[in-house]
Amino acid sequence: MEKTQCPKTPPKTKCATDLNQKQLFTPMRLVIFGPPGAGKGTYSKLISERYNIPHIATGDMIREEIHKGTELGTSMKKFVEGGGLVPDEIVIEILRRRISAPDCKNGFILDGFPRTTAQAKALEKIADVDLVINLTVPEDVIIRRLSSRRVCRNCGAIYNLISMPPSRPGVCDKCGGELYQREDDKPEVIRRRLKEYETQTKPLVEYYGKKSIIRDVALVKEEKVEEVIKRVYDIIESVKLK
Ligand SMILES: [Zn+2]
Numbered sequence: 685m686e687k688t689q690c691p692k693t694p695p696k697t698k699c700a701t702d703l704n705q706k707q708l709f710t711p712m713r714l715v716i717f718g719p720p721g722a723g724k725g726t727y728s729k730l731i732s733e734r735y736n737i738p739h740i741a742t743g744d745m746i747r748e749e750i751h752k753g754t755e756l757g758t759s760m761k762k763f764v765e766g767g768g769l770v771p772d773e774i775v776i777e778i779l780r781r782r783i784s785a786p787d788c789k790n791g792f793i794l795d796g797f798p799r800t801t802a803q804a805k806a807l808e809k810i811a812d813v814d815l816v817i818n819l820t821v822p823e824d825v826i827i828r829r830l831s832s833r834r835v836c837r838n839c840g841a842i843y844n845l846i847s848m849p850p851s852r853p854g855v856c857d858k859c860g861g862e863l864y865q866r867e868d869d870k871p872e873v874i875r876r877r878l879k880e881y882e883t884q885t886k887p888l889v890e891y892y893g894k895k896s897i898i899r900d901v902a903l904v905k906e907e908k909v910e911e912v913i914k915r916v917y918d919i920i921e922s923v924k925l926k
Pocket residue numbers: 836837838839840841856857858859860861
């Protein structure tokens with residue numbers, strides 16, 4: 685007797701492959717916003733695994749297309765090498781192809797796009813957005829977190845003086861190299877990046893606010909990822925039950 689197996693791309697049948705995984709019966713198309721240092725990548729990955737929806741990071745996709753040397757990749761290379769931004773039409777085209785792939789049938793989580801209201805409008809032409817998760821973190825928490833990051837000059841290993849300190853101060857555990865603070869991780873630079881992020885995101889928060897599909901997840905203090913993610917899951921599931 686053959687056992688019933690989970691099809692690779694499940695049609696309408698429920699197929700729990702993981703006890704932790706929740707099957708959504710309608711697609712969940714998510715967008716995630718979060719300032720540098722909020723842990724957007726970490727949360728996106730957890731959401732992606734739990735709901736079996738791909739984590740689509742546009743920055744990674746652009747780098748991948750360029751690396752593969754596709755037609756689109758080649759046209760993007762010019763912009764990236766010239767220090768400019770890739771035009772919206774090209775990013776939208778890559779995104780359109782990506783979200784029409786079979787693994788997006790349950791939805792997706794979009795990270796790094798849209799960054800402007802124009803991009804949000806362009807996105808609407810190719811996909812619906814069900815929910816925008818807006819991670820907010822107090823400035824002092826981010827500054828403390830990012831400014832405690834140290835990098836090995838020799839092997840590139842990353843440490844955090846608070847959460848992952850090296851066993852000997854200033855020395856890499858892996859290779860004995862010297863640890864230093866990157867320019868980007870200095871408080872004054874972080875403050876500037878956060879200002880830029882806020883200016884850029886504000887119109888988008890208002891835009892999605894008018895559509896009533898944005899929900900804030902406020903990290904009020906140094907909270908553990910496990911605590912925050914539970915609140916995120918609650919929001920996603922409450923939206924789906926409506
Ligand atoms: Zn090292």
